[in-house]
Amino acid sequence: xxxxxxxxxxxxxxxxxxxxxxxxxxxxxxxxxxxxxxxxxxxxxxxxxxxxxxxxxxxxxxxxxxxxxxxxxxxxxxxxxxxxxxxxxxxxxxxxxxxxxxxxxxxx
Amino acid sequence: xxxxxxxxxxxxxxxxxxxxxxxxxxxxxxxxxxxxxxxxxxxxxxxxxxxxxxxxxxxxxxxxxxxxxxxxxxxxxxxxxxxxxxxxxxxxxxxxxxxxxxxxxxxxxxxxxxxxxxxxxxxxxxxxxxxxxxxxxxxxxxxxxxxxxxxxxxxxxxxxxxxxxxxxxxxxxxxxxxxxxxxxxxxxxxxxxxxxxxxxxxxxxxxxxxxxxxxxxxxxxxxxxxxxxxxxxxxxxxxxxxxxxxxxxxxxxxxxxxxxxxxxxxxxxxxxxxxxxxxxxxxxxxxxxxxxxxxxxxxxxxxxxxxxxxxxxxxxxxxxxxxxxxxxxxxxxxxxxxxxxxxxxxxxxxxxxxxxxxxxxxxxxxxxxxxxxxxxxxxxxxxxxxxxxxxxxxxxxxxxxxxxxxxxxxxxxxxxxxxxxxxxxxxxxx
Numbered sequence: 184x185x186x187x188x189x190x191x192x193x194x195x196x197x198x199x200x201x202x203x204x205x206x207x208x209x210x211x212x213x214x215x216x217x218x219x220x221x222x223x224x225x226x227x228x229x230x231x232x233x234x235x236x237x238x239x240x241x242x243x244x245x246x247x248x249x250x251x252x253x254x255x256x257x258x259x260x261x262x263x264x265x266x267x268x269x270x271x272x273x274x275x276x277x278x279x280x281x282x283x284x285x286x287x288x289x290x291x
Numbered sequence: 292x293x294x295x296x297x298x299x300x301x302x303x304x305x306x307x308x309x310x311x312x313x314x315x316x317x318x319x320x321x322x323x324x325x326x327x328x329x330x331x332x333x334x335x336x337x338x339x340x341x342x343x344x345x346x347x348x349x350x351x352x353x354x355x356x357x358x359x360x361x362x363x364x365x366x367x368x369x370x371x372x373x374x375x376x377x378x379x380x381x382x383x384x385x386x387x388x389x390x391x392x393x394x395x396x397x398x399x400x401x402x403x404x405x406x407x408x409x410x411x412x413x414x415x416x417x418x419x420x421x422x423x424x425x426x427x428x429x430x431x432x433x434x435x436x437x438x439x440x441x442x443x444x445x446x447x448x449x450x451x452x453x454x455x456x457x458x459x460x461x462x463x464x465x466x467x468x469x470x471x472x473x474x475x476x477x478x479x480x481x482x483x484x485x486x487x488x489x490x491x492x493x494x495x496x497x498x499x500x501x502x503x504x505x506x507x508x509x510x511x512x513x514x515x516x517x518x519x520x521x522x523x524x525x526x527x528x529x530x531x532x533x534x535x536x537x538x539x540x541x542x543x544x545x546x547x548x549x550x551x552x553x554x555x556x557x558x559x560x561x562x563x564x565x566x567x568x569x570x571x572x573x574x575x576x577x578x579x580x581x582x583x584x585x586x587x588x589x590x591x592x593x594x595x596x597x598x599x600x601x602x603x604x605x606x607x608x609x610x611x612x613x614x615x616x617x618x619x620x621x622x623x624x625x626x627x628x629x630x631x632x633x634x635x636x637x638x639x640x641x642x643x644x645x646x647x648x649x650x651x652x653x654x655x656x657x658x659x660x661x662x663x664x665x666x667x668x669x670x671x672x673x674x675x676x677x678x679x680x681x682x683x684x685x686x687x688x689x690x691x692x693x694x695x696x697x698x699x700x701x702x703x704x705x706x707x708x709x710x711x712x713x714x715x716x717x718x719x720x721x
Contacts (some may be wrong), residue, residue, distance in 0.1 A: 185534055191547045194450060199405050201717045204384045205554045208403055211388060213553060
């Protein structure tokens, strides 16, 4: 009962929504939340390339932000291999596409 | 700075709109059928039956005295030339979503409140468009032009005042737009009879009148503590919250946000209920419907990734004057969303509580929900993995091709309702 007086309670307890309408709203909201790819400029790419190389050659831990349509995706670890031909890199035994990288930081 | 000057005259803070579509279902049908533009039109539950009810009436039909929720036969008596249209619920949902998208092109804070009413918080984007009234007019013109639907706007500093402004003023004035400033309440809202207030129905109106609170203003000016005492005398000591709710509504106090993600909250329970086309008196027949409902409930739970621990079953008799039937629940051994497991529990409840009298309405629901990424391995059901794989496959087929494409064999017996039900939304045809 108390909920009616808090937050959005008055409106959530009094509305009339068809379940099918709610589903449509939630699907639409999910589409709106889809993330767009971040386009990196030349300078940012250079920074990413330098960080990845540093991690690969000096066994430094790196934190990479990757594109994912829904989630916030971060890969943390040491770059083991870089496969320029297939456009991918390996961190802790797992391959990731180089094109998905949105940012990189070498962890101290 | 220019922005602040423009909105500076009204009260500071948020600017909320409640946008409402006039005779929504009827307007959608008129836009779809331009040939009926100047004729009285209604959307009615079941046009073949005179006892079907009016879901929506266009303004022309209303001018003949036709009202929403009355029986079709009564409307025809008032207006014999009425154009009667079967509801198409899926279309109305689609159009409502198109309207949501139009609102979202003006502000990202849009909260659908029902199929034809949505809240908009335009505080942050108003400076792009001018005054609140200009913005409302812009949206109104766009929806009229693109979809042929007339929208009305109540505008105020919070949701309750926006809703009130729309219901009591915007729906009645020529422009369809009304701004209700909080300072203006004594001269406007407070002069109205208490029955015009949001959340006050005919019964509550009688109660307030008996307390001497005939107008919204009288209710608003009663000190909250006094109102609580007055309501306690009538409704017992649990009425404090309602007293505060009515008091806040009367005074236009509401700090609820316009919350776009509001429909994503985890449900308390997932349930389905069905009114049967005729009385079911045989156990086998009731069991068929029970299985169909259980399947629907479990299907929805699986789709959302929930399992339920408590099963409830309700049956209601046909005679509304002498109510019969039951509504009981039981806890299963483990949470589940497997149809057969939940059905076993539902049948157990039915066998235990059904008194053998004819049944007209059946409902099944699952509550105490938990997520289904972890579940208890069962010693007693070695086929669980297999059943779950089967259900995943049938659910996928249904999602892609419709609920009626794959049903249980009992659903094609005369008692089965699944095929029929899959054609409907909210009890009306898609």
